[in-house]
Amino acid sequence: MDLISDLPEEILCHILSFLTTKEVALTSVLSKRWRGLIALVPNLDIVHYDFRKSFMDFVDRVLALQGNSPIKRFYLGLGGTGCIDLDRVDSWIQNVMLRGVSEIVLSIFDDTESVANFRRMLPKVFQNKKLVKLELSYGFDISLMCGSSFLPTLKTLVLRSVSVTVDKFEILLHDLPALEELVLSCINWIYWGVTVTVSNASLKTLTIDTCGYCVAALSFDTPSLVYFCYSDLVAKNYSVAKMENLFEARISLCVNLEDIARARSPHNILLEDDEDNNNDIIRFSNVWNLMNGIRNVPCLVLSPNTLEVLSICCESLPMFINLNSLTIKSDVSRGWQAMPALLRKCPHLETLVLEGLLHHVTDKCGDACDCVSREEKGRSLTSCLVKVLEIKGFKGRTKEMNLIKHFLNYFPCLKEMKIYAEFKVTEVSEFMREIMMEQYNNSSSCNVQLLESDNLYEKWTA
Template sequence: MDRVSSLPNELLCHILSFLTTKEAALTSLLSKRWRNLLAFVPYLYIDDSVFLHPEEGKRDRPEIIQSFMDFVDRILALQSNSPIRKFSLKCLTEVDSNRVDGWISNVLARGVLDLDLFIILDSEGDDHYLLPPKCFQSSTLVSLKLDGGIDIGWVAGSIFLPMLKTLTINSARFDNFEILLHALPALEELSLFDVIWNDQGVNISSASLKTLTIYDIYCSSTLSFDTPSLIYFKYTGFVAKDYPVVNMKNLFDARIILLLQIQRAREPDEYHWFDQDVALRYSNVWKLFLGLQNVTNLYLSPGTLEVLSRCCESMPVFKNLKSLAIKSNKERGWQAMPVLLRNCPHLETLVIKGLLHHVTDKCGDACDCISREDKGRSLTSCPVKMLEIRGFRGTMKEMTMIKHFLVYFPCLKEMNIYVEENDPTELRVPEVSKCIMQMMEEYNKLSSCNVELL
């Protein structure tokens, strides 16, 4: 007898759980014992792209699809009523939606804890799979992931998932999102990707929610957050019309990546209704940031900095902020930086990913791009002790800005500069590299701050 066969059944089932269901099924050819083990594997990973032949056109043949569906039926029949922890189903072919309903109903009846569905019924993406109501009436589900444009627009009425802690939805339209959230009293982690809300006013309200990730959203109306227990918040998307309520009093970490049309942001047409609407949206962004004012760690994208420049006069004070990270590029400006730095009275660490930015006369004194009388004023009131610069390219403009920071940040103790790794830089040229190193040595002598090029 080989060593593997001598292992107890529980351990062998655990090993099979790391394989796709097709791979696990193939082990049944080894012996009768392995066939019996498959009936008790608590993790099923079913992916039609693994099961079907990948050759051009072959996977779409009716007999191949029928073979795949029969395989899933046999696996579930073999397992009968044995407990199941996770069921992952990925179907990118034209499977029978009634068969899919049966598979999902089977695992729900067996008390599945983790349900992961990626279902596309047709290659054109026009026919969306209508999720059966049973998915929102489970007393055991702890994690639910829906992908592929699954239709949940019907959600309403008698839905209740008392144990659900994690919900991930990718590509969906919502009409009754608030009703869904109210049916999830234990929800702690919510991730929404490529979501369009049809509601007149969207309110993400949950007393239990701790982690919220929103990516590529579009909200044509107002967007509110009543999430008092939230600890982590990542928001990537276009600016909503307004943010009437933003309750995140326990927020620790926030990443805000606002998308914008730069030309309309800088030069709006006062006679064009769309441009007027965009300008109004940008002016209301301060309400979102007012709700973030208790955050400890904050990341801002280049677009977010540009949007914030439209509401600098309403910028809140971030009294708990210890670490601020910003990303820059040549198309987006630093107009909001002076106010932002002045409004972080307890800032300890500043991370700048890319020093080069769009230069305007409104960049203020945060940079040294334009000569001005009040040079460095916003920096002198900033208590930052650690400055981390990433994406350094070795240009003289960057070196001038580094010196500017060393001169005007009064509490700065350490500056770490990380060279750009993904693109060629000026530092490839030996003469430039030598000059930069000499300047770094001089900077170290002129300042009490420890400067390191890494």
């Protein structure tokens, strides 16, 4: 007995909604019961890499079978070679819009002339009273589509590898009163040296990934934002950064080796004959505007490159008075110069997560670690109220073990240390016991856990 076929139609359609439209069509061979289900499936997921007549006819037949039945999601992914019939594609989109589609995802990748023309079509995509999510990828020219936008219920907008002018982008955001999530990835802003302003009162989640070389300055007027993920080149300026209600921020600034060399140089003296160097130092210094905008955040994640850039604007960093959890990702080729000042700017920090301990050694990180022997060693830690320290990617090297000792000695309020090892923890068990005996003699009250593959292997209590 076919137990699946005996399920109610609504359950079968829900199961089929997780398949591509082509896969749903193939289920019609199972039995007569399955032949008509494709007309009731609320999602259309059309992916093809060879735009032939037989494929276009197939899509036409599916839409004809569905008639006027409601539809929730329409995904159209086209790529490869073949001449795209723009009129038929446009008719498909018009069809699902008339049926009340709430989510449209268009991903069309091809370098033929037909796709170049396709970038200029579909203006009605931006005129839909019921659309909740819109995602456009690869080559669309948004400037030619959003001249008269009307998307009163749109909550999510994803733009990847599309072209747009700054003025049309700002008009578009203004026409989205219900927008909650915005993703900008590899945007072509068309003109060089532009100032991009992200301004929307309802926006809660903002992700920027490689905004583009042509951006000179970035501004954020997003008072309702709670999540901010920013991974891009360092802009020349961040003139406005209003994010008062931010809960979590992830900052990953992109820099090259020359930028790193400039960040480590004595940057307090600008060289008259080195204009490029001076411009880059000023550009990195302006990052403090961005950090000032996120100063109220409780949870902050910084990349290794970001920590290097922050070393230039250490003195101008704001006080992160609400910061409770700080995650710092480390790399053996990136330094911790900004670590001492950053920890001193976090008066209420309770949880510190270090994804890797190995870093490039400089004389500026000495009072946060034991890399360089100096009189103020550990000073920035003694004023820090961290209670929980998590160390990820522990490799069992001598430098790492010395740093663990250093943290246990200088963090005055440390109650728990979790060490996530990348190997069998038995290889360093004796070392850990030695540390615990030393901490016991120092009357430490820190519980240290050595973990492997997310499972607690051993636990020592001093």
